[in-house]
Amino acid sequence: MRPKSRSHTVDKNMLGVFRYSRRAITLVWQTSPSLTIGIALATLISGLLPAAMAYVGQLIVDAVVAAMQHYEDSKTLDYRTALNYVVLEGILVIATAAAQRSLAAQQAILRLLLGQKVNTMILEKAQTLSLAHFEDSEFYDKLIRARRDASSRPLALVNKTFGLLQNAITLTSFAILLWKFSPWVLVLLVAGALPSFIAEAKFSGDAFRMSRWRSPEFRHQNYVETLLAREDHIKEVRLYQLGQRFLQRYRNIFTTIFNETKRLILRRESWGFALGIIGTLVFYGAYGWIVTDTVIGAITLGQMTMYLILFKQGQSAVSASLTSISGMYEDNLYLSNLYEYLEQPTANTSPLPQKNSTQGPQPNDGIRFEGVTFHYPDAAKPALSNINLHITPGQSLAIVGENGSGKTTLIKLLTRLYEPSEGRILLDGLDLKNWDETALLTRIGVIFQDFVRYQFIVGENIGAGDDSRFDDEEGWKHAAQLGKASDFIGELEQGYQTQLGRWFKGGQELSGGQWQKIALARAFMRQDADILVLDEPTAAMDAQAEATIFQHFQEHTKDKMAILISHRFSTVRLAHEIIVMEHGEIKERGTHESLLKQQGQYAHLFTLQAKGYR
Numbered sequence: 001m002r003p004k005s006r007s008h009t010v011d012k013n014m015l016g017v018f019r020y021s022r023r024a025i026t027l028v029w030q031t032s033p034s035l036t037i038g039i040a041l042a043t044l045i046s047g048l049l050p051a052a053m054a055y056v057g058q059l060i061v062d063a064v065v066a067a068m069q070h071y072e073d074s075k076t077l078d079y080r081t082a083l084n085y086v087v088l089e090g091i092l093v094i095a096t097a098a099a100q101r102s103l104a105a106q107q108a109i110l111r112l113l114l115g116q117k118v119n120t121m122i123l124e125k126a127q128t129l130s131l132a133h134f135e136d137s138e139f140y141d142k143l144i145r146a147r148r149d150a151s152s153r154p155l156a157l158v159n160k161t162f163g164l165l166q167n168a169i170t171l172t173s174f175a176i177l178l179w180k181f182s183p184w185v186l187v188l189l190v191a192g193a194l195p196s197f198i199a200e201a202k203f204s205g206d207a208f209r210m211s212r213w214r215s216p217e218f219r220h221q222n223y224v225e226t227l228l229a230r231e232d233h234i235k236e237v238r239l240y241q242l243g244q245r246f247l248q249r250y251r252n253i254f255t256t257i258f259n260e261t262k263r264l265i266l267r268r269e270s271w272g273f274a275l276g277i278i279g280t281l282v283f284y285g286a287y288g289w290i291v292t293d294t295v296i297g298a299i300t301l302g303q304m305t306m307y308l309i310l311f312k313q314g315q316s317a318v319s320a321s322l323t324s325i326s327g328m329y330e331d332n333l334y335l336s337n338l339y340e341y342l343e344q345p346t347a348n349t350s351p352l353p354q355k356n357s358t359q360g361p362q363p364n365d366g367i368r369f370e371g372v373t374f375h376y377p378d379a380a381k382p383a384l385s386n387i388n389l390h391i392t393p394g395q396s397l398a399i400v401g402e403n404g405s406g407k408t409t410l411i412k413l414l415t416r417l418y419e420p421s422e423g424r425i426l427l428d429g430l431d432l433k434n435w436d437e438t439a440l441l442t443r444i445g446v447i448f449q450d451f452v453r454y455q456f457i458v459g460e461n462i463g464a465g466d467d468s469r470f471d472d473e474e475g476w477k478h479a480a481q482l483g484k485a486s487d488f489i490g491e492l493e494q495g496y497q498t499q500l501g502r503w504f505k506g507g508q509e510l511s512g513g514q515w516q517k518i519a520l521a522r523a524f525m526r527q528d529a530d531i532l533v534l535d536e537p538t539a540a541m542d543a544q545a546e547a548t549i550f551q552h553f554q555e556h557t558k559d560k561m562a563i564l565i566s567h568r569f570s571t572v573r574l575a576h577e578i579i580v581m582e583h584g585e586i587k588e589r590g591t592h593e594s595l596l597k598q599q600g601q602y603a604h605l606f607t608l609q610a611k612g613y614r
Helices: 019-031 033-074 080-126 137-149 153-179 183-213 215-229 231-239 243-295 301-342 407-414 437-442 458-463 473-482 486-491 512-524 543-555 592-598 601-611
Strands: 367-374 384-391 396-401 422-427 444-447 531-535 561-565 577-582 585-590
Touching: 019 033, 019 080, 019 153, 019 301, 033 080, 033 153, 033 301, 080 137, 080 153, 080 301, 137 215, 137 301, 153 183, 153 301, 183 243, 183 301, 215 243, 231 243, 243 301, 367 407, 384 407, 384 585, 396 407, 407 531, 407 561, 437 444, 444 512, 458 473, 458 512, 473 486, 473 512, 512 531, 577 592, 577 601, 585 592, 585 601, 592 601
Parallel strands: 396 561, 396 577, 444 531, 531 561
Antiparallel strands: 367 384, 367 422, 577 585
């Protein structure tokens, strides 16, 4: 059994789980009130017609028997009454078919709308969560579980609710007719279906718990599938001949999941068959009872036909009702995945009041880190410890240090992807927590080392740097010039309309250096950005291209605050101030010349790198 830490404990009170039914019905109503009403009406009609058809069936049989008796007595044929009932039953059959077709059509349309609505809710929720959520494996399991059942479970639950209502209407009308034969028949109807219902509910809970426990395995399997079938992974997989190893891992995960699922299916169906025999015995017991009463003349032949139809259909309706309840229980369990995700606390929860200011009290004071410490969740040591910095407009800061020293984490705090564990970060004298997020991010342009390579056209890849100017073609061209991307874009056959990447037809792939120029242009799209952050922005460029880029960069950031993270000292030496980070702390700071004089870590690393160019 999997540890409970993988998922919250499932509500043991079966009735307590049904609290999601109301929310699902509300969700379906919000998606389309007209379709919801249409489904309810079609359900009502479908629930009433079976009893009417059974009753008309009795009238047909009795009318035929009366006509036969009349013919035998008077030798005259009179079958108009029987034919009228036949016509009436035909009309009821057509009405039933129309109601069922209408129900199926409306459910299919609503399923599409509801799937879109719920998936949109999931994606909208994702935009409110912090980066820490997406770096947490247990949260990612919640997201996968929510998306897996998002488009089907709410509508399935509502359909079962309407189905239960339909069966209740049908059973009520059946009960009125069957009561005339014997009230005990109603008891037999329910008793015959209960055993199968109990087994179904039990195994529904087992299936849900197994699905939750196995979420990491499902995610692992999907990841391995991505490695084997994505163009950005297949090169290395082929080169290092990892295909068979990954395929075997994929098969092993499937085998583990399959074996557990197969055992559950076999137990579920075996118990369902065994307990279903009870329902069959009950039906044929009632069958014999009704036949016996017909033989002794207690009921007519038409009544016998009606009661047999009513009991058979009634048994099916009771079984369907109990199955609907069991299914509703299962759907509620799975809906708990969706609402557990949607109710996740958002990224903006903070013990400090949100003032949503758009400017600080000290314009042009720049950025200040004051005693900033940060711990990643569950990390034993802080990623940053007691960081103090001050960057003013027109000043550039370079950050160097080994991988894992905290350089990128510093930028994630500045862009509010994380909140400091201790200390504070100020912009123009105002804590970042009190800034309006849109106003803050409008002032920041960032290129991360792992920037996104959008499978869009060239212009949209650049326009992604400023949502308000996403489709601004003049803005694309200006930003491309600043990012030194305009030269190679001009050589592309369709220029800024060229599709990038290989996911879509006609897509063209760029070199690593060209992609980095696109990313640099993306940062320049923000005209109002006075804080530019480059995290290893030229790692894929040669030394000459990098020197050209940074000389150009310096010319266009003279009145801005520029932060540069790089391993190349030929670049960082141009910054006004350089800090050396190690184990989350600032070990050295100063200009290039002053750091060389200190003969510390910076001087050591600079000397090592310089030897490589001699």
